[in-house]
Amino acid sequence: MKKLSRKEREYRTRREEILKAAESVFAQKGFHNSTVAEIAKESEFAIGTIYQFFKNKEELYYIMMIEKFDLLYSTLLTGVGKNIKCSEKLLCLVEIVFAFIEGNVDFFKVFTWELNVLNSNMNNRLKDQLVAKHFAYIKLISDTIKEGFQEGVLKKGNADDLSTALVGMMNIFSFNWIYNQRQDSPKSKAPIIVNLFLNGAIRGN
Amino acid sequence: MKKLSRKEREYRTRREEILKAAESVFAQKGFHNSTVAEIAKESEFAIGTIYQFFKNKEELYYIMMIEKFDLLYSTLLTGVGKNIKCSEKLLCLVEIVFAFIEGNVDFFKVFTWELNVLNSNMNNRLKDQLVAKHFAYIKLISDTIKEGFQEGVLKKGNADDLSTALVGMMNIFSFNWIYNQRQDSPKSKAPIIVNLFLNGAIRGN
Amino acid sequence: MKKLSRKEREYRTRREEILKAAESVFAQKGFHNSTVAEIAKESEFAIGTIYQFFKNKEELYYIMMIEKFDLLYSTLLTGVGKNIKCSEKLLCLVEIVFAFIEGNVDFFKVFTWELNVLNSNMNNRLKDQLVAKHFAYIKLISDTIKEGFQEGVLKKGNADDLSTALVGMMNIFSFNWIYNQRQDSPKSKAPIIVNLFLNGAIRGN
Amino acid sequence: MKKLSRKEREYRTRREEILKAAESVFAQKGFHNSTVAEIAKESEFAIGTIYQFFKNKEELYYIMMIEKFDLLYSTLLTGVGKNIKCSEKLLCLVEIVFAFIEGNVDFFKVFTWELNVLNSNMNNRLKDQLVAKHFAYIKLISDTIKEGFQEGVLKKGNADDLSTALVGMMNIFSFNWIYNQRQDSPKSKAPIIVNLFLNGAIRGN
DNA sequence: AATGAATGAGTCTTCATTCAT
DNA sequence: GATGAATGAAGACTCATTCAT
Numbered sequence: 093m094k095k096l097s098r099k100e101r102e103y104r105t106r107r108e109e110i111l112k113a114a115e116s117v118f119a120q121k122g123f124h125n126s127t128v129a130e131i132a133k134e135s136e137f138a139i140g141t142i143y144q145f146f147k148n149k150e151e152l153y154y155i156m157m158i159e160k161f162d163l164l165y166s167t168l169l170t171g172v173g174k175n176i177k178c179s180e181k182l183l184c185l186v187e188i189v190f191a192f193i194e195g196n197v198d199f200f201k202v203f204t205w206e207l208n209v210l211n212s213n214m215n216n217r218l219k220d221q222l223v224a225k226h227f228a229y230i231k232l233i234s235d236t237i238k239e240g241f242q243e244g245v246l247k248k249g250n251a252d253d254l255s256t257a258l259v260g261m262m263n264i265f266s267f268n269w270i271y272n273q274r275q276d277s278p279k280s281k282a283p284i285i286v287n288l289f290l291n292g293a294i295r296g297n
Numbered sequence: 298m299k300k301l302s303r304k305e306r307e308y309r310t311r312r313e314e315i316l317k318a319a320e321s322v323f324a325q326k327g328f329h330n331s332t333v334a335e336i337a338k339e340s341e342f343a344i345g346t347i348y349q350f351f352k353n354k355e356e357l358y359y360i361m362m363i364e365k366f367d368l369l370y371s372t373l374l375t376g377v378g379k380n381i382k383c384s385e386k387l388l389c390l391v392e393i394v395f396a397f398i399e400g401n402v403d404f405f406k407v408f409t410w411e412l413n414v415l416n417s418n419m420n421n422r423l424k425d426q427l428v429a430k431h432f433a434y435i436k437l438i439s440d441t442i443k444e445g446f447q448e449g450v451l452k453k454g455n456a457d458d459l460s461t462a463l464v465g466m467m468n469i470f471s472f473n474w475i476y477n478q479r480q481d482s483p484k485s486k487a488p489i490i491v492n493l494f495l496n497g498a499i500r501g502n
Numbered sequence: 503m504k505k506l507s508r509k510e511r512e513y514r515t516r517r518e519e520i521l522k523a524a525e526s527v528f529a530q531k532g533f534h535n536s537t538v539a540e541i542a543k544e545s546e547f548a549i550g551t552i553y554q555f556f557k558n559k560e561e562l563y564y565i566m567m568i569e570k571f572d573l574l575y576s577t578l579l580t581g582v583g584k585n586i587k588c589s590e591k592l593l594c595l596v597e598i599v600f601a602f603i604e605g606n607v608d609f610f611k612v613f614t615w616e617l618n619v620l621n622s623n624m625n626n627r628l629k630d631q632l633v634a635k636h637f638a639y640i641k642l643i644s645d646t647i648k649e650g651f652q653e654g655v656l657k658k659g660n661a662d663d664l665s666t667a668l669v670g671m672m673n674i675f676s677f678n679w680i681y682n683q684r685q686d687s688p689k690s691k692a693p694i695i696v697n698l699f700l701n702g703a704i705r706g707n
Numbered sequence: 708m709k710k711l712s713r714k715e716r717e718y719r720t721r722r723e724e725i726l727k728a729a730e731s732v733f734a735q736k737g738f739h740n741s742t743v744a745e746i747a748k749e750s751e752f753a754i755g756t757i758y759q760f761f762k763n764k765e766e767l768y769y770i771m772m773i774e775k776f777d778l779l780y781s782t783l784l785t786g787v788g789k790n791i792k793c794s795e796k797l798l799c800l801v802e803i804v805f806a807f808i809e810g811n812v813d814f815f816k817v818f819t820w821e822l823n824v825l826n827s828n829m830n831n832r833l834k835d836q837l838v839a840k841h842f843a844y845i846k847l848i849s850d851t852i853k854e855g856f857q858e859g860v861l862k863k864g865n866a867d868d869l870s871t872a873l874v875g876m877m878n879i880f881s882f883n884w885i886y887n888q889r890q891d892s893p894k895s896k897a898p899i900i901v902n903l904f905l906n907g908a909i910r911g912n
Numbered sequence: 913a914a915t916g917a918a919t920g921a922g923t924c925t926t927c928a929t930t931c932a933t
Numbered sequence: 934g935a936t937g938a939a940t941g942a943a944g945a946c947t948c949a950t951t952c953a954t
Contacts, residue, residue, distance in 0.1 A: 123329075124328075124329035124330075127947090127948060127949080128948075128949060128950080129916095129948075129949090132916090137914080137915090138914060138915040138916055139915080139916060139917095139949090139950085140913095140914065140915050140916060140950095140951085140952085141913085141914055141915070141916095143949095143950070143951080144913070144914075148949075148950075149949065149950090150423075151423060154423035154424065154426075154427055155423065157427055158423070158426055158427050158430055161427065161430035161431065161434065162430065164434065165430065165433055165434055165437070168434070168437055169437065172437070172441065177448070177450070178441060178442070178444050178445035178448050178450050178451065179445075179450060179491070179495060181441045181444070182441060182442075182445075182463070182491050182494065182495070183487060183488065183491045185437075185438060185441060186463070186467060186487045186490055186491055187484065187487045189467050189471075190467070190470075190471065190482075190483035190484045190486070190487055191484060193471045193474075193475075193483055194474075194482060194483060194484060197475055200471060200475055201475055218356060218359035218360065218363065219359065221359075221363055222359055222362050222363050222366065225363060225366035225367065225370060226366065228370055229366065229369065229370055229373070232370070232373055232374065232377070232390075233390060236377065236383060236386045236387060236390060237383070237387075237498075239383050239386070240383035240384075240387075240498070243382070243383050244500065245382070245383050245384060245499065245500060246383065246498050246499060246500060247498060247499065247500045249489075249498070250489070253486065253489055253493075254493070254498055256466075256469055256470060256473060257466045257469070257470075257490065257493055258387070258391070259469060260465040260466040260467075260468060260469030260470070261461075261462045261465040261466060262391060262394055262395070262465075263465060263468075263469065264461055264462070264464060264465030264468065265395075265461060265462075265465070266394075266395065266398045266405060268461060269398075269399075270398075270402055270405055270406055277395075277399060278395035278398055278399060279392065279395045279396060279399060281395070281458065282388060282391045282392045282395055283388065284454075284455070284458055285391055285462065286384070286387050286388045286391055288458075288459070288462055288494070288497065289387065289493070289497065289498055290384060290387075290497045290498055290499045291497040291499055292493065292494060292495045292496040292497030292498075293442075293445070293451050293452060293454070293459055293494055293495055293497075294450065294451060294452065294495045294496055295449065295450060295451060295452045308938095311938095332922085332923060332924085333923080333924065333925080334923080334924090337941095342939080342940090343939060343940040343941055344924090344925085344940080344941065344942095345925090345926080345927080345938095345939065345940055345941065346938080346939055346940070348924095348925070348926080349938070349939075353924075353925075354923095354924070354925095533739075534738075534739035537926090537927060537928080538927075538928060538929085539927075539928090539937095542937090547935085547936090548935060548936040548937055549928090549929085549936080549937060549938095550929095550930085550931085550934095550935065550936050550937060551934085551935055551936070551937095553928095553929070553930085554934070554935075558928075558929075559928065559929090561833060564833035564834065564836075564837055565833065567837055568833070568836055568837050568840055571837065571840035571841065571844065572840065574844065575840065575843055575844055575847070578844070578847055579847065582847070582851065587858070587860070588851060588852070588854050588855035588858050588860050588861065589855075589860065589901070589905060591851045591854070592851060592852075592855075592873070592901050592904065592905070593897060593898065593901045595847075595848060595851060596873070596877060596897045596900055596901055597894065597897045599877055599881075600877070600880075600881070600892075600893035600894045600896070600897055601894060603881045603884075603885075603893055604884075604892060604893060604894060607885060610881060610885060611885060628766060628769035628770065628773065629769065631769075631773055632769055632772055632773050632776065635773060635776035635777065635780065636776065638780055639776065639779065639780055639783070642780070642783055642784065642787070642800075643800060646787065646793060646796045646797060646800060647793070647797075647908075649793050649796070650793035650794075650797075650908070653792070653793050654910065655792070655793050655794060655909065655910060656793065656908050656909060656910060657908060657909065657910045659899075659908070660899070663896065663899055663903075664903070664908055666876075666879055666880065666883060667876045667879070667880075667900065667903055668797070668801075669879060670875040670876040670877075670878060670879030670880070671871075671872045671875040671876060672801060672804055672805070672875075673875055673878075673879065674871055674872070674874060674875030674878065675805075675871060675872075675875070676804075676805070676808045676815060678871060679808075679809075680808075680812060680815060680816060687805075687809060688805035688808055688809060689802065689805045689806060689809060691805070691868065692798060692801045692802045692805055693798065694864075694865070694868055695801055695872065696794070696797050696798045696801055698868075698869070698872055698904070698907065699797065699903070699907060699908055700794060700797075700907045700908055700909045701907040701909055702903065702904060702905050702906040702907030702908075702909075703852075703855070703861050703862060703864070703869055703904055703905055703907075704860065704861060704862065704905045704906055704907075705859065705860060705861060705862045718917095721917095742943085742944060742945085743944080743945060743946080744944075744945090747920095752918080752919090753918060753919040753920055754919080754920065754921095754945090754946080755917095755918065755919055755920065755946090755947080755948080756917080756918055756919070756920095758945095758946065758947080759917070759918075763945075763946075764944095764945070764946090
């Protein structure tokens with residue numbers, strides 16, 4: 093661990109401050125609606141100073157993301173390593189991720205899709221309509237799960253949590269397929285997902 | 298079902314064509330990097346014509362989304378209704394969603410986060426770095442699952458699918474908490490998720 | 503006076519209706535903020551129909567103005583001719599012009615300067631400020647006139663009317679000079695104006 | 708009088724330059740036919756720079772007007788104050804206004820009505836026709852005044868000047884009535900105007 | 913090294929005019 | 934002759950980036 097000069101230490105501190113400001117601004121407005129001027133103001137540096145630390149807005153965005161991911165990753169690595177049994181490791185892993193998210197809401201908000209970021213004052217009605225459609229879709233699933241409770245085939249539990257979990261799985265497989273050429277088609281994954289959802293991953297079920 | 302005049306039919310057709318073009322353009326570039334001029338060109342109409350059908354770019358975006366959601370929803374409703382058993386319904390549901398996504402890649406791409414939409418020619422290296430971080434994170438999870446195979450506690454299967462599914466569940470609970478005030482904190486959901494992942498939803502496990 | 507065919511008569515009627523609508527719309531919003539679509543709607547004709555009667559928006563504007571001027575002129579000609587003495591003629595003339603204006607407010611509004619026509623919701627404060635400056639200017643003049651009352655040199659009367667009249671004379675000489683090359687400079691007209699204002703046009707004063 | 712920093716002084720200078728350019732461009736083309744790009748070019752600044760000094764085109768317009776008015780007003784105030792007798796004050800006042808107008812032709816042109824501002828290459832014939840109508844109207848008045856010369860009731864003088872003055876008075880009373888609810892109807896002002904025109908404001912006439 | 917004023921390319925949106933029906 | 938949907942040129946305004954101080 094090299095000892096840093098005062099210059100170097102100050103440089104790092106400023107850089108961190110800018111990254112923090114960027115995270116906050118990007119989280120509130122998304123990439124496209126955030127201006128470099130805002131980030132400058134939030135960080136209490138001049139616009140030009142931002143450009144001394146980062147080549148451009150896009151680089152600032154990427155580096156902020158990468159560093160956050162790094163932090164999450166190293167936290168996970170240490171945390172998970174403290175457990176021995178697989179099931180304990182998994183629980184620990186999920187807990188660390190969630191704790192990280194609760195402690196870095198701004199960062200996670202940056203992942204938001206563009207929709208959430210439209211200025212839409214005028215189109216609030218349309219936005220509400222879209223949200224309503226989404227809820228109807230979720231409700232269809234949770235209603236099906238409630239039927240499973242009635243039918244006696246599913247353990248009684250929170251139907252919303254279960255439907256949320258199922259949707260989460262569907263979404264991620266869809267994304268992966270869309271943005272990764274090599275992935276199998278989602279359709280082929282359907283039985284796997286439903287099977288996992290119903291029987292779980294543990295041997296013996 | 299009222300019979301539509303030729304005028305009305307033509308109007309609808311044109312509107313559909315614009316919506317299709319918008320879907321395609323928005324999917325490729327995201328909302329902010331798409332220009333109305335591009336949508337006009339793609340749809341083979343003049344710029345001004347777009348504005349005869351939609352008040353502005355934002356409205357075009359929302360309406361495109363809403364109509365797609367409507368279509369998915371009604372397809373689901375009919376499809377799921379044909380089954381009786383809960384587990385069959387769920388499989389059917391997942392299959393319909395996946396079939397819809399495979400048939401509407403453009404639409405689904407629109408949901409993408411802004412990151413995927415940056416012009417980044419310059420910053421491709423950074424983007425790759427970020428993707429690498431993400432894969433390392435996923436790998437940590439799938440490695441843990443592979444340990445579960447070794448340990449004999451988990452049914453042998455595709456570790457990538459399982460880790461993907463787990464991440465999908467974590468993500469969606471995080472999103473819901475971030476964008477919904479009333480939701481319980483993710484941390485409290487950790488045991489539920491891990492339990493579902495391990496034991497499944499079926500009664501008796 | 504040729505007798506007109508029905509066709510011809512209908513043509514004239516439609517034309518009048520369009521001109522009337524144009525007058526009303528132009529008066530409310532000025533030339534630049536009026537759209538042909540609005541004039542079409544006001545006149546209850548289609549946009550295309552407007553263009554059957556007038557080559558373009560500008561021509562519609564000019565012809566509307568010209569026809570109104572014609573009407574005023576012929577009204578004046580008949581009215582003034584009924585008097586014999588010059589002073590009666592002048593009074594009659596002023597009265598006819600004023601009656602015409604009161605009966606054709608819309609038309610006269612069209613003469614407005616662009617200032618009155620700005621959309622300025624945002625800039626209302628600035629507009630008010632400008633109006634205030636103008637009033638200060640007028641007040642300076644009427645105060646000077648009031649001093650004349652005190653001094654005993656001016657017949658007691660309405661200082662506002664007198665200052666308004668003076669400003670009206672100054673304005674018109676300025677305009678004429680600005681838009682007519684050949685006119686004498688306003689400066690040379692100053693004594694004439696002040697003399698007329700003080701002594702009037704009648705012989706003997 | 709605070710001493711200004713170099714920065715502040717430079718800022719003011721640039722601002723003045725933009726205002727001067729705006730005055731010139733607006734004077735030539737009117738508000739609506741002037742583009743911000745033209746003003747930028749005329750002032751030798753970039754478009755964006757204009758927006759650093761003024762929120763938008765409209766604000767630029769208003770502020771330019773207000774500052775000119777301020778200048779005229781303060782010039783008047785000092786100038787008129789140097790005289791004691793009312794009639795001298797009035798003459799001085801008129802002379803200052805006229806001198807100001809001669810020195811600020813651009814500014815005064817800005818007051819122009821929209822008519823003068825139409826692009827009318829195509830419609831020059833119509834514009835000429837309209838101007839002709841206007842002259843006919845003026846001529847009617849000046850002819851009446853000439854009759855007054857013949858009749859011996861009016862002091863011999865320049866009939867054009869007299870008719871111009873009369874029209875100026877009529878116009879301003881009409882404007883004030885149209886744009887000020889509370890004002891008396893023009894018709895009621897007719898005798899006042901004619902009386903002023905004939906007898907002047909001086910006591911004893 | 914830090915600053916922030918200046919830059920101008922880029923984009924949404926409007927609206928006069930045309931022309932196929 | 935009447936219609937009004939389609940057109941696309943034009944213009945206000947924004948904001949990432951530069952560079953002189």
